[in-house]
Amino acid sequence: MSSTIGTLFRVTTFGESHGLGVGAVVDGCPPRLALDESDLQPQLDRRRPGQSDLATPRREADRVAILSGVENGRTLGTPIALLVRNRDARPGDYGSMARIPRPSHADYTYLRKYGIHAASGGGRSSARETIGRVAAGAIAEKVLRLAYGVELTAWVSAAGEVEAPDRTADPPARAEIDRHPMRGPDPESAERMAAAVAAAREARDSIGGVVTCVARGLPPGWGEPVFEKLEAALGQALLSLPAAKGFEIGSGFAGARLRGSEHNDAFAAGAPGTLATAANRSGGVQGGISNGQPVVFRVAFKPPATIGRPQATVDLDGRPVTLEAAGRHDPCVVPRAVPIVETMAALVLLDSALRQEARDAIAGRIAEHGA
Amino acid sequence: MSSTIGTLFRVTTFGESHGLGVGAVVDGCPPRLALDESDLQPQLDRRRPGQSDLATPRREADRVAILSGVENGRTLGTPIALLVRNRDARPGDYGSMARIPRPSHADYTYLRKYGIHAASGGGRSSARETIGRVAAGAIAEKVLRLAYGVELTAWVSAAGEVEAPDRTADPPARAEIDRHPMRGPDPESAERMAAAVAAAREARDSIGGVVTCVARGLPPGWGEPVFEKLEAALGQALLSLPAAKGFEIGSGFAGARLRGSEHNDAFAAGAPGTLATAANRSGGVQGGISNGQPVVFRVAFKPPATIGRPQATVDLDGRPVTLEAAGRHDPCVVPRAVPIVETMAALVLLDSALRQEARDAIAGRIAEHGA
């Protein structure tokens, strides 16, 4: 397992879908930060199942408890342990699947990797694992906002074959995004997406989608060449999400079709002492380092593998069977993925920021005292 | 900087485009492996500039020397230091750019991050930095081939607007790919791609492209949930390449448009004791773990930022200037990116393999001796 991410702001998650609970330990949080559970709960609530009839009916309050690292409402700089207890775990729901690995789920691969598999549900591969990430990432979001004014906004830019208009140059506010349960960038396309989800659910099927995220307010200089370039670190973080199949920054795959003269972001005068770029096909990153423009990326999520329709597959002995899924699942994960994408990106950005702070501080000292 | 990648097979790269040399230190290479420079040179030769008139005319023999870790043609298990000396460095070529950050290059961001920038060329952000990666990855490729029979094959699947037919289900051999300097999967599309590159060069412009890679022969069980899932680790590695803007595994962004019933990979009986999947929209990975099917991914590269056409931009003081690039550069990087993609993937796969070996070995011991 590799359940830890980050170098200076380091998050370790734990927990399976049907055990006692899920959570995270956040090591390296800045000290003296005002923090309590109310800072974490909003993003957990946005991630929570059962928010609308677009999502799984599993009911979980998902109330987070801070077990350590905070005293009298201030962080101590010590590890912050976060715990969300599982309440509505129903192991029985999955009993019949023990011998039938679900297609495009992780049942088979976990069994082959570990020689054992959680008896019910997705275990560690469940989307429930993301709770620890979201709780931890909500702390990172707060730090980024207070220390740098960085704001992250994600939304559903596509669901199935429905694509929303591009809003990367003019990102909607979170409140605006949350106005519709699809979390699309505008009411009209959100409504069409919702119809696509409803049609899939009706057909006992599921659909995939794309989440677009924009981070504004980064100063130039974040991102660590060469293996932890900002886009590489973001790519790792986002591709580690359940069901993620693709990641692109800035122009992405479409950019590969362009010519250099079309793609290059010419510089323009920026705020005093800085340069801006006329366009932002770079997605806010050049050479793996933030350039001061908004960081823009997109994440593709496949359709949820659990569907109500019968599937012809084989059991662990290779014998043909027809699988009909029980359990409670989302016909479309992307609305709930929105806060997960935001918080995962926040983890990466804060870690990059801290590393650059160390560099800036020491280089400044050398310049001041040194040769 | 973050110039190290990997946990058990760990590679640290160094070097700028116009310094004394570039290279890598490989820590964790298995001992007793037959190894000498001739194992590394072929992939370096495929990466080398000046192979055809499709690429930069910079002339570098790029001969690698093994400085440590190998004795009498066998690895000792100790760090293998690899060095390629720069020969055709011409710092003067870039002198005029000192005050004009090149659009969509890393000049500006390096300057803002480090407060200093290599006086000439891309410095650390140059594609020359990938030499160390390729040399190190060639070792990983050899280990993967000998120990597991894993074979990696990449090719140019798109250049500009030209797309090659899909060959992921039936990957061409390396020799076949190398038959045409475009490294496309078939002669006809390669020719059309080459025409697109030629047209761009003619226009003193550049074009982007896509590299597709298939890794065959992986057993089930590689990849470390949750933050180093195989697709996350591959995504980080590939997105850390210069000019990379997107990564997708299996169905990728196209998969987001599908329904679950269309996307799911039903299981079928496989080799004794294993299951296969009928289709491979998962790209060989489920829940972040290899399932025994070929691992299939694609990487999008933007068009090279250096173009001969004049560009309207600003200098570091924000004053409008017209930039006309000198220096020697590729109109299209993707043919040379092919070995880089293969070797970067090899680094990730071998690291994942080693981690799974440790798990398997100890679990086996417990089962044998333990409760």
Added chain:
Amino acid sequence: MSSTIGTLFRVTTFGESHGLGVGAVVDGCPPRLALDESDLQPQLDRRRPGQSDLATPRREADRVAILSGVENGRTLGTPIALLVRNRDARPGDYGSMARIPRPSHADYTYLRKYGIHAASGGGRSSARETIGRVAAGAIAEKVLRLAYGVELTAWVSAAGEVEAPDRTADPPARAEIDRHPMRGPDPESAERMAAAVAAAREARDSIGGVVTCVARGLPPGWGEPVFEKLEAALGQALLSLPAAKGFEIGSGFAGARLRGSEHNDAFAAGAPGTLATAANRSGGVQGGISNGQPVVFRVAFKPPATIGRPQATVDLDGRPVTLEAAGRHDPCVVPRAVPIVETMAALVLLDSALRQEARDAIAGRIAEHGA
């Protein structure tokens, strides 16, 4: 903070002395291991305060709960979260110290490092932080025992000026050690140590001591040159314990006084295919790698800083004050340090073992299939 240790068997601890609880997340535990709380409780009980009148009267049942990673009594290979709730926290006890940093405690340094300090008790610097280590290390001990037959035994070899006879060549069993609350290696010296502790307590003072540890059953080959040599990794782990001031392996500081001809461990024929050494001044390690002999090391612990005697010191403003400690503390920590030393060593040994398993496995595959 840096609350994570280990590369493949990775432990992250959390918790302060007077918060909601303390614990750890263990990532990389082998799957399919039989495990429940009863495997962890014995070492926690040996570490627990209030075992005898030699130790602090603070009462804590210190019952551990496994929150994740185990199902139906078997590990899943996923992170194991361990939690011990604090029950007998009495923040009020320490209120008067807010402005007076306790001499040789971490109050002042935590305040200078973090700009904030837990309002009561030692916070993160409390010996209570070691609970997570012990719980995690007890898992490592079980794996080492089942997979390799490795047994770790530690005891109090000195308390204050009382030294016990050397038992490193013939280590006592745990049951024998636990027969006396001092955890000395023999009844007679244990009794003299206990008298020294009693005298210190009588004088409202404290005394230090030394814990000796022997690990038997390691095969040759564990330990990762050069920066994680076995003695370096053990040294880090043991010196990270509260109050630890020194670490030595094998002959240690005394060895520095010897000549090479006196110090060298000549080889002798060992079990078939192996060599033994006549003496063991190397402490089971040569060149940072286990040689198959028992690993022997010693850890020095300073006397507890909290004493009942009045101390002349200054407050945070530099004004002279006389400090009289309240709170409940051990006059001598070394008996309770015994299980902590054993479990910390187990963490290091298991991590080293796993890394060597990966190396052996892949080198074996190459030899089998390869050139």
Added chain:
Amino acid sequence: MSSTIGTLFRVTTFGESHGLGVGAVVDGCPPRLALDESDLQPQLDRRRPGQSDLATPRREADRVAILSGVENGRTLGTPIALLVRNRDARPGDYGSMARIPRPSHADYTYLRKYGIHAASGGGRSSARETIGRVAAGAIAEKVLRLAYGVELTAWVSAAGEVEAPDRTADPPARAEIDRHPMRGPDPESAERMAAAVAAAREARDSIGGVVTCVARGLPPGWGEPVFEKLEAALGQALLSLPAAKGFEIGSGFAGARLRGSEHNDAFAAGAPGTLATAANRSGGVQGGISNGQPVVFRVAFKPPATIGRPQATVDLDGRPVTLEAAGRHDPCVVPRAVPIVETMAALVLLDSALRQEARDAIAGRIAEHGA
């Protein structure tokens, strides 16, 4: 192998005693630092063999070359590759030992770990491996001096049974230390140590010794609880040196004999805004964090294992043999260990400093802009 140390200032070493060369890659060096080879050579010269007849007669100029990361005498913030070529390698010297593992050397353990061993000399376990450490650490020393005014001084405080007077409260200057080839703290004891070394050499034997190191000028706040406490990180770094058998900080093992009332470092008013301590039995560290007092530690080195006297041992088949060593070796390593100890400590201190800079910077931003 684990040839990398550090989190933000990260050093990777490579090279065997009789290969092409040894060196290091330094990642995370602050940018814009004035640096060239002349900054590194003095400590390499102090480490070099053949400085006096107290040391091995092997002749190596040990001239370091900077291959990357520096341009026009300034660091770029990119990896600095350092290479020292081996010149006086004489593999033949060791040929006769192939089947006889040298007692208390790493021949046997390397063979068991890797299944292969460098054909001559110590290979990776040779003291020659420390060249990369020293070159890298010399950079760290320069940064610490310029940025913080931190000065490290080490000396030989014991050789064999000869102990020098304690100078930890009043450390000698480097020039003073280098006045005598023994690098003792005063001429009289240095002379007695030299006599002990001469007597050992005369007897074709060797002796061990102790190096004491003091780092002055650290601000309070360096060191990362809990697993990378300053003494734990220093302990790891120093115990990773060839022949190191013990490490103690402050009072060390002697402190274990004291009572708390004798051991505690009462606070006293310090420079404005800080506290000092009257004594320094803590060795400058409390709770794993620097307290602003000098950091004081000692490292025990065993006598070199290579001696000219015949040794009764066994060969790899367990057959009794008498070994008479050839090769060129030091009768006493500690004078040459002095710069190694200083530079290793510098690596640890700078890494700790950088991590604290990141914390301070972000906490400052939050306090400024935040709640």
